[in-house]
Amino acid sequence: MAALLASLGGVLLPAASAQAQAQSKPRSSNEVVLKLLIPRPEGANAEIRRLKHTEMARMASERIERRLSHAGVKDFRVEVEPHGILRVTAHSSMDSDTIAGIVIPRGQMELRPLVATGSDWTSIADAIPSDIELRQDIDSLDAQNAYLWSNRREVLESFVNRISLGEAQVFVYPDEGGWRSLTLGPSLANHNDLQQVHRKTTPSGVPFVLLELRDDVAHRMRQSLQISESSHLAVVLDGEIVATLRFSAERISSHLELSCPPHLRNSRAQNTWVTQVAGRLAAPIPIVLAELKE
Incomplete structure (x- = not known):
């Protein structure tokens, strides 16, 4: 399996990370406004549909706020407008694609072992x-x-x-x-096992994401190592691999460090990757959000 991982040169990035790599110079703060549509629930009773729609909008609003906070966006507001529309306003050096990559995806995470086939x-x-x-x-x-x-x-x-x-x-x-x-291979853990997400920085200034999982996840990892002899894991976020990890029986922990992909060499690209991954993992959103283009 070590040979299998040796040829991996990068990971699939959340939206706009590749663009960020090409723009290494930080930009001044600007206003980003996104309008997001909440899907209408099905059902025969109009009043029940209205109440569920309102509840869904409130839940999505709260989770978007948590995402932006974890991503390090300090100046933002999320407003619930009529007809199930969320208006997200953020003042940041990040562009609209980066903000959208934080707030729109569902944030569905899986931890899965790599298997040689x-x-x-x-x-x-x-x-x-x-x-x-x-x-x-x-x-x-x-x-x-x-x-x-x-x-x-x-x-x-x-x-x-x-x-x-x-x-x-x-x-x-x-x-x-x-x-x-x-x-x-089959999933060992998912976003329901995630307890805390942190944006961290190494002593040399390289950003990374720290995941704190439930204690029993380490037991599942140990079982996977015994059964499949796989010593590598992949973190799958919204259907794409965002990080690969190596572990051993002596170093199994429920605390996982997600490092930036090696091909993201400048600080802007690395910070964009960390903010999007940390933001999405901080608060899964169990409904589909659609961006309304004006």
């Missing part, structure tokens, strides 16, 4: 399309560490989405110059 790919080598390569890590002689690679994300996603591996699920993950397959 190279033999599955080699067994269907004849069925792999010509624009997808079957690769083997240069430092590994284990066929289980084979993986799929393509320079076109949509091509690789279309193919792996048709593959069934039982309880395992194949994700598309950024690799140098393209995209690769990465297979994850």
Whole structure:
């Protein structure tokens, strides 16, 4: 599995993080205004629908406030307008895409073990399309560490989405110059196991996200290590891998440090990644929010 992780060059970022990497100079504070639509609940009774709609708007408003606070946005307000519309106003150096990436996604998190499935790919080598390569890590002689690679994300996603591996699920993950397959086992924990989220900084000034999970999550991690022999975990946020972690039987803890992806080298890109990940994890929103463009 160490060889499998050696070739991972990055992670899928929340919205606008790639844009932030290209803009390393901090900008002055500006006003960002987002209008978000709350979906209307179904039901025959109009009064019950109205009350549920109001309750949903209030819940979403409170959780958006928690997200912005955890993301480090100090000057903001969230207002509930008629017809199930939330108006989010933030004064920050962040642009509208970054703020939207904090408040709109649902914040659904999973902690899943990485599993090597190279033999599955080699067994269907004849069925792999010509624009997808079957690769083997240069430092590994284990066929289980084979993986799929393509320079076109949509091509690789279309193919792996048709593959069934039982309880395992194949994700598309950024690799140098393209995209690769990465297979994850069943979930060990989710956002309901998350107790605290913190934005932290190393002594050298590099930001990271610290997760505090329920104590029994460490027990599940230990069981996973014994059963699957997987010593790597992936943090999946809203359907995309945002971090990978390595652990051992001697160093299993319910406190997890999520480091910035290695390809985010400037401070602005790293801070954007941390604010979006920490904000979304701070308060899951169990309903879909749609942005209204004016």
